[in-house]
Amino acid sequence: MSFDNSVGIVAPQRFCHDAPMLLKGGGRLPAFELAFETYGALNAARSNAVLVCHALSGSHHVAGIYADTPDSEGWWDNLVGPGKPLDTEKFFVVGVNNLGGCYGSTGPLSQNPESGKRYGADFPMVTVEDWVLSQSRLADHLGIDTWAAVIGGSLGGMQAIEWSLQFPERIRHVVAIASAPNLSAQNIAFNEVARQAILTDPDFHGGHYASRGLVPTRGLRLARMMGHITYLSDDQMNEKFGRQLRGGGLNFSYDIDFEIESYLRHQGDKFAGFFDANTYLLMTKALDYFDPARVCCGDLVAAFAPIRASFLVTSFSTDWRFSPARSRELVFALMQNRRHVAYAEIDCDAGHDSFLLDNAHYHSVLRAYLENIKL
Amino acid sequence: MSFDNSVGIVAPQRFCHDAPMLLKGGGRLPAFELAFETYGALNAARSNAVLVCHALSGSHHVAGIYADTPDSEGWWDNLVGPGKPLDTEKFFVVGVNNLGGCYGSTGPLSQNPESGKRYGADFPMVTVEDWVLSQSRLADHLGIDTWAAVIGGSLGGMQAIEWSLQFPERIRHVVAIASAPNLSAQNIAFNEVARQAILTDPDFHGGHYASRGLVPTRGLRLARMMGHITYLSDDQMNEKFGRQLRGGGLNFSYDIDFEIESYLRHQGDKFAGFFDANTYLLMTKALDYFDPARVCCGDLVAAFAPIRASFLVTSFSTDWRFSPARSRELVFALMQNRRHVAYAEIDCDAGHDSFLLDNAHYHSVLRAYLENIKL
Numbered sequence A, B: 001m002s003f004d005n006s007v008g009i010v011a012p013q014r015f016c017h018d019a020p021m022l023l024k025g026g027g028r029l030p031a032f033e034l035a036f037e038t039y040g041a042l043n044a045a046r047s048n049a050v051l052v053c054h055a056l057s058g059s060h061h062v063a064g065i066y067a068d069t070p071d072s073e074g075w076w077d078n079l080v081g082p083g084k085p086l087d088t089e090k091f092f093v094v095g096v097n098n099l100g101g102c103y104g105s106t107g108p109l110s111q112n113p114e115s116g117k118r119y120g121a122d123f124p125m126v127t128v129e130d131w132v133l134s135q136s137r138l139a140d141h142l143g144i145d146t147w148a149a150v151i152g153g154s155l156g157g158m159q160a161i162e163w164s165l166q167f168p169e170r171i172r173h174v175v176a177i178a179s180a181p182n183l184s185a186q187n188i189a190f191n192e193v194a195r196q197a198i199l200t201d202p203d204f205h206g207g208h209y210a211s212r213g214l215v216p217t218r219g220l221r222l223a224r225m226m227g228h229i230t231y232l233s234d235d236q237m238n239e240k241f242g243r244q245l246r247g248g249g250l251n252f253s254y255d256i257d258f259e260i261e262s263y264l265r266h267q268g269d270k271f272a273g274f275f276d277a278n279t280y281l282l283m284t285k286a287l288d289y290f291d292p293a294r295v296c297c298g299d300l301v302a303a304f305a306p307i308r309a310s311f312l313v314t315s316f317s318t319d320w321r322f323s324p325a326r327s328r329e330l331v332f333a334l335m336q337n338r339r340h341v342a343y344a345e346i347d348c349d350a351g352h353d354s355f356l357l358d359n360a361h362y363h364s365v366l367r368a369y370l371e372n373i374k375l
Helices: A128-142 A155-166 A185-199 A217-231 A234-240 A259-272 A277-289 A324-336 A351-356 A360-371 B128-142 B155-166 B185-199 B217-231 B234-240 B259-272 B277-289 B324-336 B351-356 B360-371
Strands: A013-017 A032-039 A049-053 A092-096 A149-153 A173-177 A310-316 A341-346 B013-017 B032-039 B049-053 B092-096 B149-153 B173-177 B310-316 B341-346
Touching: A013 A128, A032 A128, A049 A128, A049 A155, A092 A128, A128 A155, A128 A277, A149 A155, A155 A173, A155 A277, A173 A360, A185 A217, A185 A277, A185 B217, A185 B234, A185 B259, A217 A259, A217 A277, A217 A351, A217 B185, A234 B185, A259 B185, A310 A324, A310 A351, A310 A360, A324 A341, A341 A360, B013 B128, B032 B128, B049 B128, B049 B155, B092 B128, B128 B155, B128 B277, B149 B155, B155 B173, B155 B277, B173 B360, B185 B217, B185 B277, B217 B259, B217 B277, B217 B351, B310 B324, B310 B351, B310 B360, B324 B341, B341 B360
Parallel strands: A049 A092, A049 A149, A149 A173, A173 A310, A310 A341, B049 B092, B049 B149, B149 B173, B173 B310, B310 B341
Antiparallel strands: A013 A032, A032 A092, B013 B032, B032 B092
8 A cells, every 4th residue: 555645654652641530520530541643743842733532433543554454544544644634744643542432541441440440330421521631631741732723523523622611722723523512402312322222232231241251232233323324414325325225126024135224234243343332331421411501501602702712613514413503503602702713514415424534625624724724 | 081073982993804815025814803993984975985004103093082091092183083184074084003013903913823823023024015905905894995095194104105006996095194205225224223123132032022921122112212313303302302401410320311311211111111023123124115116117207107096295394204305206206197296395393203293284284185085
């Protein structure tokens, strides 16, 4: 493979935070570690750092590949690299796995240093606010006082927004893509069905499945299958799969008849094979709980008053999970606070997952905004 | 309670078909029974009969109440009765539980007369075409040569359409509400996740749970919870539940935080307590398989050529499971065939479930159409 425009071979790093951290939900971590990666170089003024926040099932592996693992491109490799919209020749890019994750940061699969046992279901509930706090400790560690930008899609966008609220002086730009000021009732509903699928899986054992050598694969699989439906648009599904049959005719059984069934089962099986169920539960709760306007009785304009950062807000026309209307709520509240805000609604048929794709208009919007950031 | 405008106390009847029936999927029923109800009186000319077809989880109990069971109103009681839009002073209305159902018609919970054992998972796959064929036998039994109308919402609308295709001379009007010429990929996808929830429930036992005294409640519950999300609109969910918390604050646990979670769990638990899992599976497959244009390589205009009936097609603005666009496909294909077709797109925020509600515009459209049917 060619490494043109790729950050090339990368390796995860580890940040160890050896002091306790109190969490918003009342929990406490005696210590924690964060897995992270960096691409590009921090400049002398330490003014070119960009934090990439991941969504529900993402990780710190944003770009590049791992040595001897050719198919291991990072999840945003199309965006991050030399000459790419998030240009690693200009920016020092940091990807981090969130606390509670299952890709190397301290999470339910980790050992509790106080008990010597795996956390499992005892891992405390974490919030978007906690993630941002833990990311700020990583920034301290890296000598980054102020991020040039924090960027993320979906749940990642919520973290970028939260950065501008919790640390208004430490962030100059927010790029919030396919995001929202909070989840709608429908979104919470989908998350709740996914959680119930996992929680009621007989192999879940109250979250302590790992210590029994079990995995609640049935629940994870269902959660992911349902999730996939909501990440795609109806139009795109019709285009890509339509009513296409897998074999020559109908089976008149519960085997796979339609290609869409085959696709969903495959996605579900794959996901259940590597993702941790407790992490899935935690991440969905963090999504449900994020609601910066709550403390202001739902007034997002009032809630956004502390923000100093400039914003690029981007949404996708066919995204029904985080619809353009939700992004426009962000834009409105920012404008009412006289913040600099650019907004782009991208015409793309790929639904919520559009933020991961290499859409020309979308990438040119990101490129233009990021190019204009002064270091 | 008052019986004004109600058909009053009703009782289910039973039609026994003692000859075998071959099914479209290759299966065979040695005999079958259909549970049905009737309201109003068949006129001397036998020209005033209307068949009401039910959707996924409906039954033959369309209107009225059962003696000594005051809260037992039929599922379309707001529509069917003396002076109501489907006026039982004019029409002889027949409700029927579909073959494969779990409300009294022969289905997976019934005994196979040939083996003496409960069918369970051995109940053959049934299709919309099979339902219409079995309903035609009921019509024969009732002395109804021609239906004044066949009416249904959702999957019920598909049966009404199928009547006009399979028995063009036996039906004068089709009322197809919140229906579609076939399911979209997204719809099949939701059905598949629901089926997988049931099929992978350890209590399912390949469909032979009943003979073990078990019920796959976890799977049924998940299927219903997810279904409910898709029957409502995003707007309505936000209005009805929004981000309203059940208690005073967040729990930071997997207990119920939001009202929408409470609602979904309640709906799921209730449904899992009475509905049969094998029936749920059969009904979703019948939905997935319905596609009258398939035999014409997807050409719905060609497929609709045999139709002689006049149509009322109705859709709801916020129905994203059976969107107005799908109803307009029906209208277009009927118009190309120079059929009489009336179409109403009702502005209603209740999503797919709107067809069950007492919306004034919706009911006035139905009333006007049905009043104009000449007997």
